[in-house]
Amino acid sequence: MSTTTVDTDRQDERKRKRAAIIKFSLAGAALLGIGAAATSAAWTDQAWFSASASGxxxxxQGKNFASPATFVDADDASAKIVIPSTELAQLVPGATRTLTLTIKNSGSVEQAVTEAHTWVAGAGSFVAAPTVAVSGVPAGTLAAGAEATVTVTVTTPTDWAVGNQGKSQDLQLVFTGTSV
Structure with a gap:
């Protein structure tokens, strides 16, 4: 080979390498340019909201029998409001006793109120417990701050068994408020 051919081959090889480097450089620059244009050309805007939340x-509550009567928490059996024993004492056949109880929604939201009652069995319990009727429990809901007067009627039948003489039993009434 002659030196002219070698020089020409080297020049061709350098041109090819230079052309390849230029092509890759241009391709890289184009990608960077497109990415930069896409990023810088995007406009953004936002709408933010914020709110305070509270429970x-x-x-x-139930109104106690103190003088003066006040509304108190009676959240479980250990904190129950005791109805004076004289209210249901000395029951005889055909007796009817009426109790007036007051409940209050002392919360900030309305409540659906339900009632349940039972005679608590124990030693010396009645042979046949008197019947209990409850009226005045709010139908629907009890508004925040509102009170409801509930009437409890305890009745013994006219043929109440002789076996009930001298017996005693506790009447338990539970009013439950449920959020709506």
């Missing part, structure tokens, strides 16, 4: 207060 409601929730309390169903």
């Amino acid at each position: 409601a207060t929730f309390e169903l």
Whole structure:
């Protein structure tokens, strides 16, 4: 080979390498340019919202029998409101006793109120417990701050068994408020 051919081959090889480097450089620059254009050309805008949240207060209270009567928490059997024993003492056949109870929604939201009652069995319990009827429990809901007067009627049948003489039993009434 002659030196002219070698020089020409080297020049061709350098041109090819230079052309390849230029092509790759241009391709890289194009990609960077497109990416930059896509990023810088995008406009953004936002709409933000914020709100404070708080929990409601929730309390169903009963009016006690103190003088003066006040509304108190009676959230479980250990904190129950005791009805004076004279209210249901000395029951005889055909007796009817009426109790007036007051409940209050002391919370900040309305409540659906339900009632359940039972005679608590124990030693010396009645042979046949008197019947209990409850009226005045709010149908629907009890508004925040509202009171309801509930009437409890305890009745013994006219043929109440002789075996009930001298017996005693506790009547338990539970009013439950449920959030709606």
